[in-house]
Amino acid sequence: MTILAEVFLGLALLLVLEALRRLPGTANRLVAVDALSACALAACLVAAARTGHTAFLDVALGFALIAFLATVCWAFALRAGAPEEDAP
């Protein structure tokens, strides 16, 4: 029954990747990347629960900080003027 956690996580990953593929524009894709980092954090938490190792929580902590920095940097880059149309 606990396999449902991985099933829902995989469903969320598929939906986020589909959003990343389908949505137009830079801002939408940044939102999708933000959701993708949340999915990666959730994967770290599920791995910690499965294995019982606290090391996965340290990985999750580092990844949360990196994802925060990445999102803020991309947001400032977007504000400073990334091209409006999609890059090829």
Added chain:
Amino acid sequence: MTALGWALMIFGTALLAVAALGLLRLPDALSRQHAATKAATLALGVMLAGLAVLQPSWAWGIRIGTLVAVLAATVPIASHALARAAASRSDALESD
């Protein structure tokens, strides 16, 4: 206790799936972000609560508490920066 912990983990991942569904269904960038950020924060919080129920010890509790504090501090800031950037662009508010 194990059943409750795993139930919380499963509920958290289901919330994450709902957040991803909202990302696909909502009309523009700001509302998509509203779905993604808030629901994902709640999902991660519920999953961390489940983890704390599964492993009730200090080594886990310290890390879980740090993660909750870091997420509660950083996710709104990142979301706010992203929303401000999105609102300043012309392609953010048109529905498709």
